[in-house]
Amino acid sequence: MGSTQKTIQREVECAGVGMFRGGATKLRFKPAPLNSGIHFVRVDLPNRPLVPAHVHALSSNYKRIFLKNKEAEVESVEHLMAALAGLGIDNIEIEINGQEIPAGDGSAKLFVEILKKAGIAELGGKKKTFTVKSPIVVSSGSASVMAMPCEKGLLLSYTLDFNGSFIRQQTYDIEFTEENFCKEIAPARTFGLSTYVEEFKKLGLGKGVTDDNSIIVHEDGKLTKPISMKPAELRFPNEFVRHKILDLIGDLYLANVFIQGRIVANRSGHSLNVQLAEKIVGAA
Ligand SMILES: [Zn+2]
Numbered sequence: 001m002g003s004t005q006k007t008i009q010r011e012v013e014c015a016g017v018g019m020f021r022g023g024a025t026k027l028r029f030k031p032a033p034l035n036s037g038i039h040f041v042r043v044d045l046p047n048r049p050l051v052p053a054h055v056h057a058l059s060s061n062y063k064r065i066f067l068k069n070k071e072a073e074v075e076s077v078e079h080l081m082a083a084l085a086g087l088g089i090d091n092i093e094i095e096i097n098g099q100e101i102p103a104g105d106g107s108a109k110l111f112v113e114i115l116k117k118a119g120i121a122e123l124g125g126k127k128k129t130f131t132v133k134s135p136i137v138v139s140s141g142s143a144s145v146m147a148m149p150c151e152k153g154l155l156l157s158y159t160l161d162f163n164g165s166f167i168r169q170q171t172y173d174i175e176f177t178e179e180n181f182c183k184e185i186a187p188a189r190t191f192g193l194s195t196y197v198e199e200f201k202k203l204g205l206g207k208g209v210t211d212d213n214s215i216i217v218h219e220d221g222k223l224t225k226p227i228s229m230k231p232a233e234l235r236f237p238n239e240f241v242r243h244k245i246l247d248l249i250g251d252l253y254l255a256n257v258f259i260q261g262r263i264v265a266n267r268s269g270h271s272l273n274v275q276l277a278e279k280i281v282g283a284a
Pocket of ligand 1: 078079190243246247
């Protein structure tokens with residue numbers, strides 16, 4: 001990741017439909033100065049309010065988490081946050097003309113490509129890091145995520161387990177480097193269990209789900225596209241656990257620091273991941 005702060009070299013744009021609300025939005029990425037951090041600007045609202053991409057701005061409802069500053073909200077930020085972490089970007093302004101980040105193909109691929117196209121610029125100045133000195137654990141029922149000291153760098157481990165149905169248990173370990181992130185994690189797509197899909201529809205969410213941005217896992221283990229219900233093919237045999245690591249990286253980056261330590265997650269989701277990010281901010 002290097003040890004100095006980075007932004008992007010030039011402005012770039014991308015557009016698309018958000019997965020949960022189905023609204024089309026456009027993102028404009030702009031270089032930002034040293035120590036300014038990562039924030040969104042709701043250019044469609046009066047006075048263009050800022051929404052910091054930070055755990056302090058987190059809010060939640062219907063089991064979903066989002067960023068909020070007064071009336072301005074930005075949601076589905078995790079894959080974009082993961083791309084920023086993966087490319088080591090510390091400072092950036094992201095204009096958005098709506099509420100939800102575009103889904104792309106359900107992975108972080110779109111964001112990695114567009115940010116690489118913008119080019120990475122070194123700003124100098126020390127990167128904000130957090131070195132884990134003693135274990136930090138958050139848990140809920142049988143799910144947990146913990147940070148532990150580690151000699152060097154950031155190691156991530158995730159175990160996915162749906163108690164025998166849907167998908168067999170998968171564990172994946174990876175050292176967090178830009179190359180590993182871009183190759184092994186960024187292309188892993190969103191998936192949903194068939195039972196959750198029904199629940200989401202009842203809440204009026206999932207309007208932007210298409211055959212090209214997510215995979216449905218059925219109780220018998222079959223994988224299909226969500227709309228046509230045609231068989232779905234995976235990019236990696238363990239694409240699902242890789243996606244869980246993608247989400248974990250994006251959620252933890254809401255602490256706005258590069259973690260030096262070992263993260264071990266077991267069945268954790270967004271709400272638990274961000275609780276660890278909050279504890280890291282509290283301990284920093
Ligand atoms: Zn995700």
